[in-house]
Every structure is written in C-alpha cells, then in structure tokens.
Amino acid sequence: MNRFNEFWNINAIGSESSTQAYYNVTLLKKDSVGQPITEDFLIEKYQDYVNSLKQFQNGKFTKKEYRISNPLEWLSEEKYLLQIIKTVDPLDFYLYGL
Numbered sequence: 607m608n609r610f611n612e613f614w615n616i617n618a619i620g621s622e623s624s625t626q627a628y629y630n631v632t633l634l635k636k637d638s639v640g641q642p643i644t645e646d647f648l649i650e651k652y653q654d655y656v657n658s659l660k661q662f663q664n665g666k667f668t669k670k671e672y673r674i675s676n677p678l679e680w681l682s683e684e685k686y687l688l689q690i691i692k693t694v695d696p697l698d699f700y701l702y703g704l
C-alpha cells in the first residue's frame with residue numbers, strides 16, 4: 607500500500623503528480639548503508655526535517671538556509687540521506703534550560 611498521501615501532507619507544496627512519481631522512484635533506491643528505502647523511512651525523515659526547521663520560519667524573512675524544501679526538492683536532492691540535528695527552540699532553552 608502506497609503511503610504517498612501521508613508523506614505529501616507533511617508539507618504539501620509544489621506539484622503533487624511530479625512528487626509522487628519521484629517518490630515512487632526513490633522507493634526503488636537504497637540508503638547510504640545499502641538498505642532499501644521504505645515509506646516509513648521517507649515519512650519519518652521528512653517529518654524530522656520539517657520539524658527541525660519549523661521554528662525558523664518567518665515568512666519572507668526566513669533565511670535561505672532555513673527555508674523548508676518542498677517534497678520534490680527534498681527527494682531529488684536526496685536530503686533523506688542527511689543526518690538531521692534536532693535543534694532546541696532558543697525560547698525553550700532560555701525558559702526551561704532544555
């Protein structure tokens with residue numbers, strides 16, 4: 607069963623049909639350690655990616671390096687192979703020492 611809609615709904619921006627085609631091609635690839643890429647892997651990685659950058663979004667004032675890639679860009683640039691460093695919201699750090 608294809609879970610593309612779950613992946614797409616994380617950040618539904620861009621061409622859905624093009625993204626779905628690239629999503630299906632990506633499922634045929636292997637990750638950096640030679641394991642097949644699964645839908646669970648892609649959904650989890652994209653959710654982590656979006657969540658890690660969400661706090662930096664400020665409309666047109668968002669810095670380029672903090673802009674969230676649409677799903678097609680994220681798949682085509684193979685960002686799912688990158689390790690996401692989870693950041694702490696500076697306000698949480700200041701208030702709670704997290």
